[in-house]
Amino acid sequence: MTTLANIVEFRGVTKRFGDLTVIRDVTFTVPDLPGIGEFVTILGPSGCGKSTVLRLIAGLPPHHPTTEGVVHVANAPVAGPGADRGMVFQDYTSFDNRTVEDNVAFGLECRGVGARERRDQARAWIEKVGLDVTRDAHKYPSQLSGGMRQRVAIARTLILRPRIILMDEPFGALDPATRLHMQELLNKLWREAEATVFFVTHSIEEAVYLGDRVYVFSASPGTILREIAVPKSDRPPKEMLREKTFIDLVDDIRDTVDTLQSSTRAGD
C-alpha cells in the first residue's frame, strides 16, 4: 500500500500493434501535489512512443488500452477519455467553424453551462492567454497565426480546470521566436492552473525550461532511460537560455541522452 496518492502511475506498461512494440515496460509514478501540480516533460527522438504515453493517460484509442501493465490516474484505472485530462495537440487545434470565443467555451458548452456564464469565462481566458478580447474573440481560426491558435487551444483546455494537462509537442510547428513566447506563457499559466502537466517534446532546452522533471525516452520500442529532476524556471526563456547553469544542464542532458541511446542501440 502506498501512503501517498499518485496522480499518474504506469506499472510495467507495454503497448504493441501486431509485431510492433511502441513502448516497452514503462514504469513511473507522479505524486499528486494538491494545489501545486508538477510539470513533467517527456523527451525523446521522433517515433519513440512519447505520444503513446500521453494517449494512454488520456484514454484515447487505438493506444488505449495497454497490451500489458496498468495505467492509473488518481489511483483508478483509465477507462476512457474525459474532461479531467485535457489534451493539446500540435495540429488541427481549433474547430474551424467556431470563433475564438466559441472555441474556448467548447468544453463549457458540452457541460451545459449557460451562454452568459460561458461568454464571461471564455473572455477571461482569452485575456489570460494573451489575446485581445475586442480584437480576437470573434475571429475564426483561419484568421489566426499558428501561435495564436495554440493560445486558443491552451485557453480551451485550462478553462475546464483539468487535473492533468497533456501536451503533445504543441509548439513543434511554431517558429523559434513564437515558441519561446509560448513557453513563457505556459510556464506562467500552469502554476495558476494547479494541474499536473505532461509535455512531450524533442527539444532539450524546452524540456529543461518547462519541466520539474524530465523523462528521457529511448527510440523504438520506447522506454524510460532516465528520470532527471531539473530546477524551476522563474524567468523568460530568452534570459534563461543565456545562463551558464542552464546551458551546462542542457549540455549535460544532451551527453547523457547520447550515451544512453548509443548504448541501447548497441545492445539491440
Next chain:
Amino acid sequence: MALFALRVSPPRTVRYLLGAGAVALLVLVWWIVTLGAVETRLVSPVILPSPLEVFASFASLLNERALIESIAATLRRVLLGFGLAILVGVPVGIAAGAWRVFEAAAAPVALFGRNLPVAALIPLTILWFGIDETQKVMFIFIACVPFVYSDTVRAIASVPDRYVETSQTLGASRWQILTKVLVALALPDIYNSLRHLFGMAFGYIMLAELINASYGLGYLLMTSQRRGLSEHIILILMIIGLLAFAIDRALYFFQRGLFPYRPADE
C-alpha cells in the same frame, strides 16, 4: 509571361476577360460559318442556324411553345427529386460516416447505385411509378441519392481524428461529438458537394422527360428535334446553361454567407 506561371490563377478581371473572350470567339466562329444566304453558307441552317435566326426565334419559343411553363415544370421536378435525395441521402450518410458499421453494410449497394447507367432506370421507374410526375421525380431521386449519400459519408469520414479526440478530452458526449464536431465541421463540404451534384441532377432531366411529358425543357428539346426546329434546340440549350449557371451562383452566394470561415471554391 507571369500569366503562364505554373498553377497560378490569373487576376480576377483577367479571368473574366479570358472567359468572356472565349465565348465571344465561339460566337464569332458560329457567326462566320453561318454567314450569307442560305445556299452559300459553310454550314447548312438545318445543322446550325445563324446567331440572328436563333435569337429571333425566342419570341415563338416563349409565346407559342410555353417556355415559362416548361422551365417551371423542369425546375419543379429537379427540386423535388433532388430535395428528396438530400432528405434521405444526407442523414443516412451522416449516420454511416459516424458509425462505420452502417457504411460497411451500405457500401455494395451504394457502389452499385453510383455505377448504374442512369438511362437504365427509366423502364424500372415506369414499372414502379407509372408515367406521370411521380416517375420523373423518383427517377431524379434514385439517380442522385447514391451520390448524395457517398459524398456525405466522405465529408463526415474526412473530418480529422484530432478534432474528435480533442473534443473527447474536453468532455464531449458521443451525441455532442456527432453534432458539434463531425456534422458542424463536415457541413461546408456537404454543401459544396450538393452544389455540384445539383448540376448533375439538372443534367438528368432530359432522360426524365423522355416519356409522357407535356411540359419541360427536355420535352421541348425532343419536340423541337422532331419538328426540325434547330434554332429552338440551340436556344433551349443556352437557356439550360444559363439556368444552371444562375442556380450555381445563387448556391455559391449562400455558401459564402453560411460558412464565412471556409473559403468556397468557385
